[in-house]
Amino acid sequence: MGHVEFKRVTRRFDNGHEALKEVSTEFPEGSMTFLTGHSGAGKSTFLKLLLAADSPTRGSILVNGVDLKGISKRGLARYRRNLGVVFQDHHLLAQRTVYDNVAIPLRVIGMREKDVERRVRAALTGVELIGKEGLYPRHLSTGEQQRVGIARAVVNRPKILLADEPTGNLDPELSRHIMYRFARFNQMGTTVIVASHDVGLIEEMGSRTLCLEQGRIVAEIPARQEGNQAEEHPVAV
C-alpha cells in the first residue's frame, strides 16, 4: 500500500526562497493525482520531497504513517525500492542497453537473473519496446527513451509512481498514450502522482488535480466520476 500525507510542509532554501509553504494534503492509497502549476510553482520540489532526495524545512511527510524524516539510511533505500520515478529527461544510462537500464531496480534487490529477464521482458512488452532490448538509448527516439524510463519505473511493481513532467518533450498523441498508461498502472493499485503543466491533457484524464502557485495549493479539482480513463484509451501494460 502507498498512502501519502503532507502535513504543513514548508521547504525554504538557503537564499530564503520558499518553494513550498505550509502544504497539507493527502494521497490515498491507489489514487491518481496531478500536480499542476507554472514553472517554479513547487511541483518538482514536491516530488523531490516525496522521493526523500530533499527534506522539508518544517512539517512532515508521512508514507503509510511513517515520517520520512525518521527513516534510517537502509530504510530509505528500502523506501525507494517501492517507488517508481519517471523524469522528463529520462535519466537513462547511455552506456547500458535498454534491457540493462530496465533491469537496474531488479538487480538492486538481488533478483535472480532468470526472473529479471522475465520481468524486464514483461515491462518492455507493456511499453511496446520488445525487440529493442539490445539497443542503446542513443538509438531510440525521444518517445521510446521515455517509454524505457517508464518501464524502468514500473518493472519493480512500485507502490507509488512519481512522474515529473513525463510528457514535456513528447508530441500530443504520445503524451496522451503515456498518461493513459499511468492511469492503467493506477488501476492496478499503484498510487500515482504526476507533475505536469499540460492542462488540456490533465482535464482530459479527469483525475484529481492539485494546482500549485508560489508554493501553495491554491485549488483542488476532485476526480471526475464518470468513465474510466484507462479503458477509454486502452494500452497494453
Place this chain on the structure above:
Amino acid sequence: MPFRQTDPWPSDTRSAGGWLRDHRRVGGESFYFVSARLGTSLLVWLVVGIALALPAGLWIIQVNMAEVSAGWEGRPGLSVYFDLDATQAEIDDTAAMVGQQGSITQVEVTTQDEALAEFKVYSGLGDSLSLLGENPLPASMRALLTPGVVTAELDRLAAQIGKREGVAEVVVEKTWLERLNDLSAVVRRLGLMLGVLFGIGAILVTASSVRLAIEARLEELRVLKLVGATSGQIRRPFLYFGALYGFGGGVIAAMLIALTLLILEPPLTSLLGSYQRELNLSGFDPLFLLWLLAAGSLLGVIGSMVAVRQRLSRLEVL
C-alpha cells in the same frame, strides 16, 4: 512504550542469495571495466607494482643477508699486543680482567715464545729466525665477544684495556660480517620506511584512479541511489576496482622482483663463491607471493575506500 514504525514497508528484506548474486555480478562487471580500459589499468598496475616491489625487494635482500651472516663462524673481537718488556704478571692481570667481562666469551693469550714458534711455522723461515738473537714478537691476547654485543661496548672495553700497564696496542676487530649485520639492519629499516611511504603512494594512486572511475559513473550512481541501492551496493564496484588494481600491482611487483633476482644472480654467485659460499636465495616463495598479492589488494581497497568516502558521501539522487 508503544512500538514506533520507522519504515513504510518494513517487510522488504534482501536474501543472502541476493547479496551473493550482487557480489558476483559487480565482481564480473568490475573485472570487465578494468580489462576494457587496459591502458589505464596497466599504468595503475605499474605504479602500484613499483611501489610494492621496492620495499618487498628490500625485504628479500635483508632476509638473505641475515641468512648469510647466520651461517658464518666469524665473530667480532679484540686483539691486545703487549710491550716487549711487559712482565708475565702484567699480561696475566690484563687477561684476567678481560676474562671477567660479561661480554667476553673466550680469552686466549699467546706468549712471545709461542708467537715466534707460530711465525716460524707459517712463514717457512724455520731455524733461520734463531739468528736474530732476541725474540722481536710481542706477547698478545685475543678476546672473542659474546654474540649480540654492540660495537659501542667493544670500544669502551678497548679504551679501558689500552690504559693498563704493559699494553702496547689494542686492535678492535670488526669483521665484515658485523658490517654486514649493520647493513642488514639499515636495509630492514629502510625497507620499513619505504614500505610505509610507498604504501601511502599506492593508496593515493589507487584512490585517484578509483575517483576517476566514480566521476565517469556518477549518473549511474545517481540512478542506483534513486532505485534504492544501499550505500554498500553503491560502494561495492569501486572496492572491487581497488582490489583489482592492487592485486594487479602485486603481480607486477612479483614480476619485477623475480626479474631483479634473475639479473643479480650471476654476480652474487661469483661474489659468494670467492668466500667459499653458495648462493641460496630465499624469501621469494609462494608465501611471499601470497603476502605480496594480499598486501597489494588491501592497499587497493584502502585507496578505493578513501576515494569513495570523499566522493560518494556528497552524492545526490538528482
